[in-house]
Amino acid sequence: MPEAKPQAELNSRELLADWIDGQPGAADLIVSRYAARLLPLIRKHISQKLQGRIDPEDITQSAMGSFFLRAANDQFVLERSGDLWKLLAAISLNKLRRKVAWHSAAKRSIRREEPMPTQSPEGTPSCEDATAVMEIADALFRELPVDAQTVLRLSLSGDTPEEIASAMGKSPRTVRRWLQTLRETLEQVLSPRARLPKKDVRATLRWEDYVLQQHVGAGGFGKVYRAAEKRRNRTVAIKALHKRHQTDSFAVEHFIRESTLLAKIHHPCVVGVHGLGQYPGGGYFLVLDWVDGEDLQRTIDRQPLPVDEALRIIRQVALGIQAAHDANVIHGDLKPGNILVSRSGTVQVTDFGFAALRSDPPIAHRGRGGTAAYLAPELIQGTSMDHTIDIYGLGGLLYGLLTGQPPRVGSPAEILSQLENHLTPLRPSIVRPDLNITHETDELILRCLAPDPALRYRDIPELLNAARRIQ
Template sequence: MYRAVELRRNRTVAIKSLHKRHQRDRWAVRQFVSEAQIMAKVCHPSIVGVHGLGQYPGGGYFLVMDWVDGENLQQKVDRAPLPVAEAVRIVNNVAGAISAAHHGNVLHGDLKPANILISRQNAVYVADFGLASLRSQTLNTNTIRGGTLAYLAPEQLTNTPLDFSVDVYGLGGLLYSILTGRPPRTGSPDTILSDLERGIPPVPPSRWGISLPSQLEALVMNCLASDPAARLPTVEQFRPELKAFCDAES
């Protein structure tokens, strides 16, 4: 990622380039181009905007995106898990952005702390729609190549069409990680894959010695249900449940 100035508009932008080692990888190129095409369909104040797709003279691709002056959420969480009030504020903002994406018929599919940016003014932005898909398209086992296995929903490892609940799972994983300081699933890739395939749920946050309201833990674990039918089906239904904690902590 590079910081640059777009001279015609005199604004600071970010340049995201496809790494050289992926430039001949058809899957990687397709996902990179797809990110630009899909993001052209979504506009929201909390989503990092994509302004254009370009190609270097040598053939490599790049995206021109909004520049966010700050850090990603993983860097913040690495220093210490966040208090409940801050965690629910951040995830509530992310949920608003994802709801807008869903209204555009777009699934994110890769929600994790590294893909959430926090500006110096504490504003929240959702980035990296590299695994995004239009609803009812299939993300198959190639998702393992791009997504972080510890945050993927079990159905993302199958060849079945995805629906909005895949991002409900992602929001649950995000909230879990912010509150505990660790991803919802830990262990070797083989162990995580086995747990996902067998439908074994993540360990509840309280098992890590985290003190949080029992209703909030129940919400997190509902989102992380292995069976999509057992989760809150949409982000629109998730947001009021989370907002109750925003109001209680404010």
Template sequence: MNSQELLQMYQAGQSEAATAIFDRYVARLIALARSRIGAKLGRRVDAEDIVQSAYRSFFVHASGDEYQLKEAGDLWRLLASITLNKLYGQIEKHTAAKRSIRHEDPTDLAIAAARTPEPSAEEVVAIIEELHTVIRELPPEERMVLTASLQGQENPEISKSINRSERTVRRLLANARRKIEQRLLPGDTTDNASSISEVAYETPLLYSDYVLEQLLGSGGMGKVFRARVKGTKQKVAIKSLHKARQSDRRAVTQFVKEAQLLTGLYHANIVRVEGLGQFPGGGYFMVMDYVEGIDLQVQLEVKPFSIKAGVDIVINVTDAIGYAHDNGIIHCDLKPGNILQDKDSTIRVTDFGFAFLIADGASTIGNSIGGTAGYIAPEIMSRQSLPTPATDIYSLGVLLWTLITGRLPEKPFTICSGDDEFAAIASIVKRCLSDDPKKRYQTIPELQQELMALQ
């Protein structure tokens, strides 16, 4: 299907066209944005945020029939133009506002976190996939009414088209929206500031003991700063929620749970968390090891890893994840961006934001269940079961394949290489990626044994 047809379908109200447009160009747009970002701005300007902002602008204007395509390639040129305009605006803003975070001002982090960035491309894909799943599972009438409402039809118009009363239409819409909220926002969705104050967490770390020095990165949930312990040269990393997230009870609970889980973990391949603190103006932060290095996604964008390097990395990751499993914790979001390699080439697993706690042999939800599209096990994506060790084993298979090939495994996954060593890798990955969790490796040691045999 060409780009003109896709745009016409979207303007006609067919939501699946938006997904097709996003999937077709997102990777190229991110690559385009990254190619225009210099090394100095690489940590402050996120290409994925820029592309997501560009898509948002495009879809808003496209829904109003503001765009008309005349020939093949016009949609790519249009999206590229919007993306570059967004990018250059951000570069100009960061260049003009460039400064060093050196003064010991308690309000400094609050000011720096005042603007919440758009969600990343991966997060948007995950949300779209989840939303499609929910809508498909709605009863026919609810699905029909919701679709009509999303296309801009008013309740009286919908009422006439389905020959039902407006009261029935309102009831069907309320039911559909409630089911979507329950699915996309599991647990308590109260997000007013007064509800946050009802829960008080222990915060033994004092903000006054640290001096912020540099913003290291920003994502959909929060920011990470390099800091030093006041009066010393010791470097640490401070992670905080975006200001807009600090009044979201679910986000705060998830953030605090991550800090509490990691404070009790001590492993050479896991980024250690020292504990939880609270800013003078409210809002929580956690203090972590400062890792001088880069994440594997950054390296992967240069070139894939060799088979030996990829296997060695995953063995180190399995050491960390096996230790977490022994302590009743499922990571649930293993991907190259959540694995760091420091200046000594030590592998460190980080970001347990979606970690799932298994207590007393029974699964209990400690956080919202989530992850990153492409790396999430199918039973978690479809909500058919709660996370288990097999959930992380699925992600480890995706991780191994991605590291050595530079791309996500295709589905259905097939072994077609004539190279014996590559075929052995593919065989391990294929078992990890089984749709049936019982057909995967059942424990981390079982997977490790296969990987070590390759060494």
């Protein structure tokens, strides 16, 4: 009897069959194989006006969720190996079209940018009241049965009750009953008797001092908005903790800690923090410097950078990270999406949501989050927490800027397997033979990406000296 192929070598048809048969690891492999390809496809189809309103990661996750839900009901038949990619791309673009149509409706015109009101006519809920309601509604949502939660997610993704019923194998009447139950629950939440969380003394900023203007991005823990600070008449960035994390004590403490750690760092290459605030509904938000530009992930999705520009940016990022290290802070999640470049070319490091102090015990950060493709192996394993993690991150960042892709691809377990088998990333000069990437640049990146921290550069100054010697 022929030996079964390793799962990593299966084509898409075989992999889907494995998942339907309940084989462990098949779902993770499907996600790791296709999610990274879907993101640039979705970004490419989002107009510039809507880039701040539509999160490609949300579209990708929704598309993958719909795919698995419908695949479980045998709704897909793959005739050729490449059909799975075409199917996932079609589902994603269909989700995107619905989201664009929703944002482009007259009541949400992309040609108008109106601040969210902080004062409301008598008898109508204010912005603060609405925020409070959403905080409570989110907690109530998590108490719903799993099937009811699935119905709501698909409904918010634009699926009709009939489509949801077909996908879940339920009757349309059952689906409508769940939606009606949710509406009744929300009506109860709107009651003024709803109890709100107590004020946190660490949150010193007042929500009413700010007016939200535009949603500009999202990450694993929070969403980011451009906002106006009324008292000082200036533009700021507000990072709001996702509602789904508001009752997660681990996520809340990490979010609050980001404010504390950022306050220790003062450098022009690190986004400054103004402080921590709390909604009337109990949710937390950070107020940060506003950077008029874009993150580098969006930049390299269009085209990877020339060598000289990539090295210029890395030197600026390294200076910001050195300032963090001087304050005993380790960033721990360096990647293109966490580097902002202003229209004038200023480079700033942002998103210290997974940052840590050097004195923190490593075990406290096991499973901490972050983007595995750019994380140092010891961070994935939770075995170490020191400044060499950011040396690895700088090497991965430079790799991404030059090639347009991360140094490693796969789930955390697959990346650790690559490292255990001594599989090194392809040299950037091989990935991008059209660029004039020198041997010295290759060596700098691969030394940063050494699995053994002892083989990396000792510190930021040594790395900077090596970068400056490259012509």
